[in-house]
Amino acid sequence: MTGIAAAYDPDGSVSSEDISALLDTLDYRGHDGRDHVVHASAALGHQHFWTTPEAEGEGQPITEDGVTVTLDGRIDDREELRSALPDDRRPDESASDARLVVAAYRTWGPDAFDRLVGVFAVVVWDERRGRLVCARGPAGLRELYYSTVNGRVVVGSDPGTVLAAPGVHRDVDDGVLGERLLGEYASRGDTVYDAVRTVPAGSYVTFDGTDSSVTRFWDPASLDRLSITDPEALADELADRLRDAVGTRLRSRETPHVLLSGGLDSTTVAAIAAERDDADLRAISMQFEDPEAMDDPESARAERRRVEAFVDEYDLPLALYSLDDAAAPLDVEAYAEPRLEKPVLVGIEAPKREVYGRIADAGGRVALTGEFGNLFDGNRFAYHDLFRERKLGRGIADLLADPLPARHLLLGYVLAPAFPGLARRLFEWRSDDEDAFFPDWLAGEFVDRTALRDRLENDAGWSDFDRTSMQGTYDDHYRSNQLLYFGRDRRRALAAGVETRHPFADRRVLEFVYALPTGARLRGGVDKFFFRHLAAELLPPAVQDQSHPFRFDPVIQRGLRENAETLETLVTDRELVDRGIVDAAVVDRLLEGFLDGDEVARMVLWRLAAAELWLQNR
Known part of the structure; x- marks a missing residue:
């Protein structure tokens, strides 16, 4: 492991200087040095941080039989993977994780990614087929970003790596920024940078020339349920x-x-x-x-x-x-x-x-x-699932045993998910505001301009579960x-x-x-x-x-109070307002209340401060 980069120019060439410039942005990861490999139209690079015994002294990228791999990650079922490989491609027991991935790709091509148990982001240059393949593990714990500009593909572990490439602009995608401010991620593969995309978790992206395609190899919604109930x-x-x-x-x-x-x-x-x-x-x-x-x-x-x-x-x-x-x-x-x-x-x-x-x-x-x-942890939408699966006795027993009021549980966790459209209309009718689902600090014009409601309702490409409770767990992790x-x-x-x-x-x-x-x-x-x-x-x-239970809230509270002057400056001289994203009057009211001791606005201001700092320094 640890930091990887690649550049691919199907109609030209990539130089050692090109890949070195990308690797420079990842120097903070390279505690054990760096290496790169240059082919005619592609170059791959790696910042080394050897954390496993097998990786010590290894130089990535690794090339075997026309396949070059640079891996940020770790393989956790090494013996099972070795056993599945044919004899003529099976590395010895001391082989590094990266060398196992090379052998797996040579054997199965992109189907190898679904056989890997571990955390990984990997870039493969498949010289025989003339294609670049970028994959990310199911948990999404290793990130991988890319952009296509001036006929060239650029890939890196950090968004800053991709943004360092000539011609990749830093323009903000306001729609994605709106999603982030609300804590929801609706646009699978998009980032807050308009020119930069990310490889989705459990997927790989194939580049044949500058044409790309995304293939999902892992979908948790397709798993069979366990028969164990005890x-x-x-x-x-x-x-x-x-x-x-x-x-x-x-x-x-x-x-x-x-x-x-x-x-x-x-x-x-x-x-x-x-x-x-x-x-x-x-x-x-x-x-x-x-x-x-x-x-x-x-x-x-x-x-x-x-x-x-x-x-x-x-x-x-x-x-x-x-x-x-x-x-x-x-x-x-x-x-x-x-x-x-x-x-x-x-x-x-x-x-x-x-x-x-x-x-x-x-x-x-x-x-x-x-x-x-x-x-x-689970969530209370399980009550809706129990009723829908006609497990009425269990559902009623759980509702009655829950410390929350049964009426609240029935309305919020049984009827609302059963009739989401009706629940939304009733909520808007009671509040007399069709944008009632959006906080008042978010500017209404921004919501309309970015079609934010439609974005948040877009489920394209995401896993679709037949259980509301499990959908909630998935969304909390990935969205x-x-x-x-x-x-x-x-x-x-x-x-x-x-x-x-x-x-x-x-x-x-x-x-x-x-x-x-x-x-x-x-x-x-x-x-x-x-x-x-x-x-x-x-x-x-x-x-x-x-x-x-213990919480770290006092650390955030103290930080905001000790940085009250900085916070006030951020929400007074602010890009979020200039870009028409937030309502200045509402944010001023939140700030005033917080400075007077009201903690209700704390997390909103924390999230806005993070976005403002990023906008001013991107």
């Missing part, structure tokens, strides 16, 4: 898959770390890692050492108790990072860095940057996380800003010399989630229902008690 049996199945996912992510040149909170997700990952016979693991946790630094001191105390109970149970070395003085900065200069060219801010970005630095200083190159464990936040955090980690790894985003775990029977994750208003059976086997009682 919660304990589901927990056992998940345990098996998570043990595989965690085990393969412990493959590292150095001692792996785990980012540990007191929640169920990261502690479950850490427990599975720590129980292995070959376990060698270190934990690092972000904590408020002074609980009074929080508005809710008890949640800070409970978090500390959970973390300490866990490391005592598993005898893990623990390093603490204090959040007492941490604040979320509105870092204007950061947006001049190519690796951060996205209109998002991560609330705990500054603390995470220091945590990654500490891991690197301790000699670590790999950090496991509990991120994406929210896939097991929200979640992957943007993850991408920004990953770039920060790579800059520090750390690769983050996420067992809950393993393909085997994802396919388990999307095949779960209706209502398995949520029962009677209790989220992670069957997951808690697994947690009960692995975690001490103090960790299982999540009665005082």
Whole structure:
């Protein structure tokens, strides 16, 4: 792994200088050097960061029999993939992941991508067929961007890599920006840059000349449902898959770390890692050492108790990072860095940057996380699915056991998804506003100009589930800003010399989630229902008690207050207003309320500040 770039000119040539200029934008990833390969009409490059034993000393790209590959990623079913390859193309057991991908592509062509279990973005130059192929793994955790300009195709791990190519303009796609401001991603493959596109997750893009086609090789909506319904049996199945996912992510040149909170997700990952016979693991946790630094001191105390109970149970070395003085900065200069060219801010970005630095200083190159464990939270649209599947007894029992009012649940989670058009019309009628679904800070003219309503209702190219609850889970992962936040955090980690790894985003775990029977994750208003059976086997009682959940909100609150002057400048002298995207009067009112102590506007202002910073520094 880590950063890849390519240039392809079907009617001309590509020089070493061309690919070197693209690789320059990815220097922050190349802790172990860089290499590139130049062919007559294509060039591929790679920034090295060797995190697995097999990758150490390897120079990518790799060329074999007319196939050149540059891989940002990791293969997690190495032995299964090797066994499936024919004898004359099977690398030895010590072969790198990239060399396995070369052998797989030589054997199966683009069909190889569906056989890969792991996280990856890969570019293949297929010289015999005269085509460039760019693929991205199912979880979407490795990004890949491209543009076609002046008869040439340019590809890179970062949008800044593509934008560095001559002729690729930085004009903003206002429609996509509107989607991002609302936290919804409707345009599959589009980015906030009009000239730049992204390879969708679970897909590959083929370039024959400058003509391109997108092929999906992984669609979770097509999976058969599991026949298992017993919660304990589901927990056992998940345990098996998570043990595989965690085990393969412990493959590292150095001692792996785990980012540990007191929640169920990261502690479950850490427990599975720590129980292995070959376990060698270190934990690092972000904590408020002074609980009074929080508005809710008890949640800070409970978090500390959970973390300490866990490391005592598993005898893990623990390093603490204090959040007492941490604040979320509105870092204007950061947006001049190519690796951060996205209109998002991560609330705990500054603390995470220091945590990654500490891991690197301790000699670590790999950090496991509990991120994406929210896939097991479930949602209340399961009630609608239960009724639609005629599981009336179970649906009624869950509704009555849920702590929310039954009337609210029936209207919002049973009738509304059953009759979405009618629900929308009733909502608009009650509010006397046909744009009531849009927040008042978004300018009505902008909504009309960008056809934002139509964009958000566009489902072309996305997975289409027959269950509302599972559609919601998919949309939360792939059609929200979640992957943007993850991408920004990953770039920060790579800059520090750390690769983050996420067992809950393993393909085997994802396919388990999307095949779960209706209502398995949520029962009677209790989220992670069957997951808690697994947690009960692995975690001490103090960790299982999540009665005082911990939030990082105080970091964002403090950051906005400490940067109040910057915030006020951003929303006073602003491109969002000049471009007619937001309503100035409403934003001024939000700012005034926030400065007077109203926290309701905090997250809106945080999102607007991120977009404004990006616009001013793009």
